[in-house]
Amino acid sequence: MMLSQQPQPDNGWKKLCTVLLDGIQFIFKSFKPVVSRLDRCIKAHSRPQEQNLFAIIQGGLDPRLRKICVEEMVKRDTPGYAIGGLSGGESKDDFWRVVTLCTDLLPEFKPRYCMGVGYAEDLVVCSALGVDMYDCVFPTRTARFGNALTFGGSLSLKQKQYTHDQLPIEAECDCSTCKKHSRAYLHTIVAKDTVGCHLISVHNLRFQMRLMEGIRKSIICDEFPAFVRKFMKGYYSKEKSYPEWILNALRSVNIELEPFST
Numbered sequence: 001m002m003l004s005q006q007p008q009p010d011n012g013w014k015k016l017c018t019v020l021l022d023g024i025q026f027i028f029k030s031f032k033p034v035v036s037r038l039d040r041c042i043k044a045h046s047r048p049q050e051q052n053l054f055a056i057i058q059g060g061l062d063p064r065l066r067k068i069c070v071e072e073m074v075k076r077d078t079p080g081y082a083i084g085g086l087s088g089g090e091s092k093d094d095f096w097r098v099v100t101l102c103t104d105l106l107p108e109f110k111p112r113y114c115m116g117v118g119y120a121e122d123l124v125v126c127s128a129l130g131v132d133m134y135d136c137v138f139p140t141r142t143a144r145f146g147n148a149l150t151f152g153g154s155l156s157l158k159q160k161q162y163t164h165d166q167l168p169i170e171a172e173c174d175c176s177t178c179k180k181h182s183r184a185y186l187h188t189i190v191a192k193d194t195v196g197c198h199l200i201s202v203h204n205l206r207f208q209m210r211l212m213e214g215i216r217k218s219i220i221c222d223e224f225p226a227f228v229r230k231f232m233k234g235y236y237s238k239e240k241s242y243p244e245w246i247l248n249a250l251r252s253v254n255i256e257l258e259p260f261s262t
């Protein structure tokens with residue numbers, strides 16, 4: 001529904017309210033079938049020893065709808081919970097606020113899985129907000145464009161600056177690509193041969209695993225805030241500043257990042 005260019009004040013408000021109401025009703029209708037579908041799944045689920053059913057929290061970016069959905073899903077007492085409907089182009093500020101709203105309301109001792117999240121900074125922030133599990137095509141998709149993930153940010157191996165670079169993608173990495181191949185070799189083949197994409201994919205997947213291993217170990221050793229500070233300092237070392245949404249999200253869980261010296 002379009003608002004007319006010069007609406008009468010009363011008429012304009014009425015139209016705006018109708019648009020908002022339509023939006024809320026649409027989202028409510030969208031997640032209602034999700035709840036009834038879960039009920040059918042629970043009824044049909046006959047192999048709990050082999051498979052786990054996770055309820056998916058929907059509700060768009062509306063906190064009230066998210067809360068209603070969490071309440072309904074928690075009543076079903078599934079083995080874990082997924083946070084859905086994110087990583088779809090919403091602002092990062094909306095993203096972390098929805099994540100933290102859900103993790104605050106979900107049961108503390110059940111796994112929380114944030115769907116479609118795979119950027120390194122998102123994995124660290126969401127883990128700080130209380131998420132345990134993730135999935136994403138990002139590491140392999142970005143490898144197809146010649147991008148290698150590192151703790152110092154992404155390397156675009158198609159760029160000329162890597163023509164004579166004999167270093168591995170990341171010296172500390174123990175993947176087979178870093179053990180055998182230089183950035184220069186990968187630069188040579190990445191645009192011509194799919195093998196290049198495969199080799200970078202191997203590294204990128206290992207990078208994601210090393211990152212999650214680091215998060216896990218630091219939580220077990222009770223050193224997670226220090227891990228986050230070190231990671232962010234390295235990851236944004238080129239930019240020498242942190243995105244505002246990351247500062248705000250981490251502040252909400254009492255993690256203050258170290259400033260870059262000027």
Ligand SMILES: [Zn+2]
Nearest residue numbers: 173175178203
């Ligand atoms: Zn590697």
